[in-house]
Structure formats: structure tokens, C-alpha cells
Amino acid sequence: MALIVQKYGGSSVSDAEAMKRVARRIVDTRNAGHNVVVVVSAMGDSTDDLLDLAAELTDNPPEREMDMLLSAGERISMSLLAMTINAMGVPAVSYTGAQAGIMTDAHFGRAHITGMVPERVARSIRSGQVAIVAGFQGVSSDDDVTTLGRGGSDTTAVALAAALHADVCEIYTDVDGLFTADPRIVPNARRIHRISQEETLELASHGAKILHLRAVEFARRYKVPIHVRSSFSSKDGTWISNSPANPELQGLVPESALATTQEDNVEAPIISGIAHDRSQDKITVVGIADTPGMAARLFEIITAAGANIDMIVQNVPTSGTGRANITFTLPSSDADKTMEAIKAAKEELDYSDLWYNADIGILSLIGAGMRTNPGVSAKLFGALSEAGVNIDLISTSEIRISVVTKLADLDKAVRAVHSAFGLDATESEAVVYGGTGR
């Protein structure tokens, strides 16, 4: 008998029919002899609908009330799901985040989990009930309802799986798992069978809309194996795991998911996948003094403006001038305030010019095999040049190479690199069953 946490996204419970299909799957898992804890998102687009409703009433709602409002979406889906399961003859009880012991800080709309005391959930398991927990919400030390940020139900699920020492956390969505690239850009992208948590973190943090980033961080820290799969099919999805899974999983984890290292898995590809990001802009500070402390001062100003910087490149244009250029990328949503802050500090920073470019895209090639396989960057740059794509900036980590291109070149670049690294499937594998991609 295993303990399985199953998370169902909004597209999996979008209406009564979908709700019944999910309930059936939960009941079947239980009837196969497992304990099941369920985390559920709000039905379909209902979180967006609640946001729209609030926007019709005020431009400036109190953050506390927004969280109270948004948490209601998950209350609806969890209670309806519990009813449906009960109607199938299996006892099920729903819990809000607070009831499930999900403690958070008080940052409304983007709260972080600070502690997990899922007492009532554990009691439900012991008494044979299916526990259904509301996704993406918790409670602050002041007893206020908080939410974890959009898409945060993934994080609820992995945190619960960690706290309950579950054998696996299944994330149900409307696609069959993670793909080597976004199937909307690369129609013959392949499903990834198994991927490490590090690679998943790199993919998720470089634009792949696969899982809530913090869910992957939790999974890595607490060694929770994740299985991303579709609730619309019974196909095996993508296994995200670094360590061997519990041998008592009795066939729940396929052999391929048990390999611990790249070497164990002879067939593991060098490259796991390609992420792309259209949501970043680029800023260049031209002719800043090339003296110790200037970069530090510039980034203090940027940090104080609240911007999240990604790539940073400094170059010294001509020797002898004592002046350098510093270029960085950041989320478009942080661009205005960052430009304002740098302009306001013009005198102190003493730069000659400030350039802003929103017309960029970032392609990231990710694979743990890069550590041991030389020549990946040469192949990447070769593929881009053959496709006529100019590379603007480059940044790397141990298992990732990212390049900035013109926005208009991004899709072409992703396709060229995907095929250069032999990732193309012979036939199309990606099916989106629902519509929201969650």
C-alpha cells in the first residue's frame, strides 16, 4: 500500500462531467489498495472569473480581501469533489488550507509556506477517508487566509506529499506530461519520460509553463518524486525524480524512473528540453565607470526598485576609456520601475546612455548531460547560425545555456535547436485534452 497525493488542475475539474471522471480515478486508486490525499484547483477558469469580478468593482482591492475571494474557488471544487466521491460509496472529507495545517507568511497573493501541520489530513488517512485539500491557500500566523500565487496548487500538493512522506505526488493536468519543447511551437516535440529535479527547475524558471516553480523546489529539497500526467488518459506521463523511489510502490513507478544518475540510464539524452521566454526585456547601461563598486551600486538600485534580474553581461567597449556597458534582462513587468530608478540615479551612476529593448526572446537549452558532454554550445550556436538567427547575449549554468534572440526569431530558433539536438519525434505526440494547460 502506498500513500499517493494527487493534484488535479482546474481543467481536470471544469464541470460536473470532469468532476465525476476525476472522482472515478480517485476511487479506483483507493480500490487498488492505496491511500489517497487529493489537492484540487478551482474549476476551469473560475479564479480568472473572480479576478474579473473584483476588477469590475474596484481598481485597488485590499490584498487581504483578494485572497479571501480567490480562496473561494478551491472551496467550491473541493466540496463538490468530496460529494461526488461520497456518492460513489467512498468516504471523503474536504479541508481548506487552514484546516489542512498549511501555515504561511502574511504576503497576500504570494505567500510562502512556513510550516506544515496536516494533523486532520493524517487523521483522515488513518480512518480510511480520502482527504481533499484546497489548493493554493494557507493561513498566516494572524489567522488570515493567504494564497500562494497563481498556479500555486502544485506547491500545496508537493508540500503535503513531503509533510505526509507520500510515496509519490501525481500532478494531473490536460497534457500527457512534460515535453522537450512547447508543442505549440514544435508540433513534434517529444514527451519526456524522466527528468531530474534540477533540470525541471531550470525549465520552469526559464519560461516553460509546466509546474509552479516552488513546487519543484519543494520536491528537490524533500525528495518527493513527482509524476506529471493527464487526467484525460491513463498514459504514463513524466517522472520528475532524482532518487530511487520507494520499492514498495508496487509498479506505480516504472523502471525508467528509478535510475538515479545519468550513467545509470544509458539512454538518457544529453539534452532534456528547450524552454523559451517571451516575457523578458533587456536594459543596457552605456558608459558606466569601470571602477570597483559601480556594478554593486547599480544592482543595489535595481534591487531596491524590486526588479528580478536574470542575465547580466558586462563588457568593456574600448580599452583606455575606463567605461563599460552593463546589460541585463528582467521581466517586462519590472521594466518601467527599473528604468525610472536608473534614470533617477543618473548623476550618481554617471553613465552616458540608457537603452531599453522589449523586442527580445530567450531560448534555454537544458540537460544534465551537458556536464559530461563537450561541444553542446558549439552545436547550439551552429544550429542558430544555420537558421539565420543572431545571438545577442549568452548565459550559462552547469546544465543550461541561454541565448537572447530577436523576439521575431524565437520560434524559428526553438525549432532549429530542437531538431539539431535530435529531439524531434517521428510523429506528433503532444495532445492537449482540456484547454488551459493546467
Ligand code: ASP
Ligand atoms: N486556482 C489557482 C489559479 O488558477 C491556483 C491553481 O490553479 O493552482 O491560479
Ligand code: MG
Ligand atoms: Mg488554475
